[in-house]
Amino acid sequence: MINQSVIETRCTKPDAAAIAVDASGYEIFSRGDQGAAHVLAHRLVDTGQYEAGRRLLGRWLDDLTGSGSQWVHLQFHIALFELATGHWEAAHRRYLDHVLPVAESSEDALTDAPALLWRLALSASESMSLEWEPLRRTALERMRRPSDPFTELHNLLAIAGAGDLKSLDSYTNSCSGGSLRMHLVCKLATALSAYVKGHYRRAADLLWRLLPTIAEIGGSRVQIQLFEQMAAASWRKATTGSQPTWHAQAA
Secondary structure, three states: OHHHHHHHHOOOOOOOOOEEOOOOEEEEEOHHHHHHHHHHHHHHHHHHHHHHHHHHHHHHHHHHOOOHHHHHHOOOOOHHHHHHHOEEEEHHHHHHHHHHHHHHOOOOOOOOHHHHHHHHHHEEEEEEOOOOHHHHHHHHOOOOOOOOOOHHHHHHHHHHHOOHHHHHOOOOOOOOOOOOHHHHHHHHHHHHHHHHOOHHHHHHHHHHHHHHHHHHOOOHHHHHHHHHHHHHHHHHHHOOOOOOOOOOOOO
């Protein structure tokens, strides 16, 4: 059991009947021990307490076993704390041990797996080959069925991370939008394609212009921050003349 007294000293314990939200007002799951840990993760990241998050939630998770999408999402949160405190190898190991196996065997990591692997890629000290192919396969399979826009966007992140330009460009060429949320997904697919092709200035321009509206697609403030990181990375690459090196795994 998670130590509820610790949670109460670090943040306000959520009312069981209340709806918990993050700093942006996005509703987050909050029931049970995993819900309490999730609320704590958001409170700590919203107040910049990354080291506390790494130690407190990491220690709790490492002493337990779990399954399902909520368990994977908590692993995602701890990995972000690890990245924020300079523990890249620990975050990568957490991805390999707790997120990738779920992504390979189910759809319980459809959003968390590609989002975390993108952060690992953007935070790596040097270009390296990461484990994109299982995510690409799962994403392509899932895209054969209708998805909500937030999930669809993460399917595209998996495809882009794997460097599968054929599938990505096929999507952008046929993407018609429809709703505002899907229109934004189509625009982001174009930005992802530009990034993978090494057209970083175009990717940066598209991402910066889309940032104020990306929250309309869905997701917490923590989840939306990925696209801020991608925009910043695109601009850095555009101004340094970097070439794409780690998007090279898909046939």
